[in-house]
Amino acid sequence: MTTSTNNRMNALRSVLEEQFQRHTTELTTLSTYGTVPEHNGHDRQTVLARIEATRQALADTANALKRMAEGTYGRCERCQQDIPLERLEIRPRARFCVPCQQTSGR
Template identity: 55%
Template sequence: MTDTLRSRTAALRDTLERQFQTHTGQLIELTAYSREPNHGGHDPDTLRALMETARQGIADSAGALRRMSEGTYGRCESCGSEIPVARLEIRPSARYCVPCQARQRG
């Protein structure tokens, strides 16, 4: 872990914890809507998509927090190189560097 990443880890952890809480709250709210007759004003397909997005956000945040505790946070899961701090500040749950992320999508 680079010195820059080490100095930013506390702030990134706070961000990830907030994201985890936000997505968890969203999923709880959306789950409640799914049980209502009018689905909280959402059509069922939109509600399912929103719930899946919240679930993915929970998984992404939890995974990044786990990597922090394991000491692997900030390393690309594909090539092992350092993920730039600027990328982690934009996407704290990033698992890949930009070139490897592009290959994952390709």
């Protein structure tokens, strides 16, 4: 791995760690308000939907960090080809390369 690639991967790790922290904080806040009938003008269903979306984002971020630790980050889960760094920089939690993402419809 070149120094430039290594630096870019370290930057991605930092982004993912920041996202993990932000999602954790948001989930804590939303969970607290999830028991309140209305929060910031949002009905209970909206708050519950945001809780679920934040849980999924947190799980996806944790999974990306786990893949980094295991050395499989940046490899497509379907075709096993490398995911271009440019894609990972745009979408750090990406699990698939663009062709496989389009095929799976996710």
